[in-house]
Amino acid sequence: xxxxxxxxxxxxNQPFLFVDEIVSINSESxxxxxxxxxxxxxxxxxxxxxxxxxxxxxxxxxxxxGLVCLGIYLLGAEGQDEGFNAIQIGLSSSxxxxxxxxxxxxxxxxxxxxxxxxxxxxxxxxxxxNAQEELVCKGVLAxxxxxLSHGG
Amino acid sequence: xKEEQFLKLKEIVSNYLPDDVSSEAIQRxxxxxxxxxxxxxxxxxxxxxxxxxxxxxxxNEDMDGMQTMADAQRIIQTKLEAK
Numbered sequence: 001x002x003x004x005x006x007x008x009x010x011x012x013n014q015p016f017l018f019v020d021e022i023v024s025i026n027s028e029s030x031x032x033x034x035x036x037x038x039x040x041x042x043x044x045x046x047x048x049x050x051x052x053x054x055x056x057x058x059x060x061x062x063x064x065x066g067l068v069c070l071g072i073y074l075l076g077a078e079g080q081d082e083g084f085n086a087i088q089i090g091l092s093s094s095x096x097x098x099x100x101x102x103x104x105x106x107x108x109x110x111x112x113x114x115x116x117x118x119x120x121x122x123x124x125x126x127x128x129x130n131a132q133e134e135l136v137c138k139g140v141l142a143x144x145x146x147x148l149s150h151g152g
Numbered sequence: 153x154k155e156e157q158f159l160k161l162k163e164i165v166s167n168y169l170p171d172d173v174s175s176e177a178i179q180r181x182x183x184x185x186x187x188x189x190x191x192x193x194x195x196x197x198x199x200x201x202x203x204x205x206x207x208x209x210x211x212n213e214d215m216d217g218m219q220t221m222a223d224a225q226r227i228i229q230t231k232l233e234a235k
Contacts, residue, residue, distance in 0.1 A: 092193030119215045121196040144193050 001076035018061035032065035038104035053102040066112025066126040067143045088146040096139030164201045168194040
């Protein structure tokens with residue numbers, strides 16, 4: 001599956017799509033990018049007069065690139081992509097550390113490496129870097145994937 | 153199934169119990185999702201630990217049939233006999 005096809009299959013829309021580009025992907029890892037648009041509404045409240053990207057949003061960005069894009073790729077490789085209109089995804093666990101703040105307007109790079117993909121559970125080690133290639137956050141994320149048959 | 157194998161399985165499962173379920177609750181007929189409150193994501197981790205502990209490999213069909221401790225014991229036994 002090509003990066004374009006994976007982006008097409010992502011089950012997100014604005015304002016909750018946190019993937020711009022998949023730079024590279026294979027069955028073991030994925031590398032993607034996202035630009036944090038300063039117009040995002042959460043910057044108005046996090047924090048008052050001092051916008052910083054919330055950790056939960058960084059986690060979400062890591063999960064969308066590191067888990068969901070890779071998971072769709074892996075499901076496609078297993079031939080399970082027929083029912084992609086009806087894909088169900090759930091984040092099952094997250095264990096993240098945050099090292100540096102991410103200001104609005106930053107472009108981040110997410111690198112994710114698969115620990116395992118078994119019985120539709122994908123577990124990955126993720127890292128996010130800022131434009132200066134500094135480590136912003138890292139952790140371990142896991143999610144469950146379910147593809148429903150047509151009309152299911 | 154040998155008592156030893158049951159205890160080995162019980163020890164693995166007890167690592168994934170939610171805080172409000174004690175390991176005393178793990179009985180031979182306990183249902184993982186409904187009685188032990190283990191979610192499907194943790195059930196995958198239990199299966200992976202079982203594979204390591206018993207040196208066996210489970211397939212998707214095995215996972216589908218694994219609803220209770222008794223199911224798990226039966227599957228482990230079958231896999232061990234097939235080795």
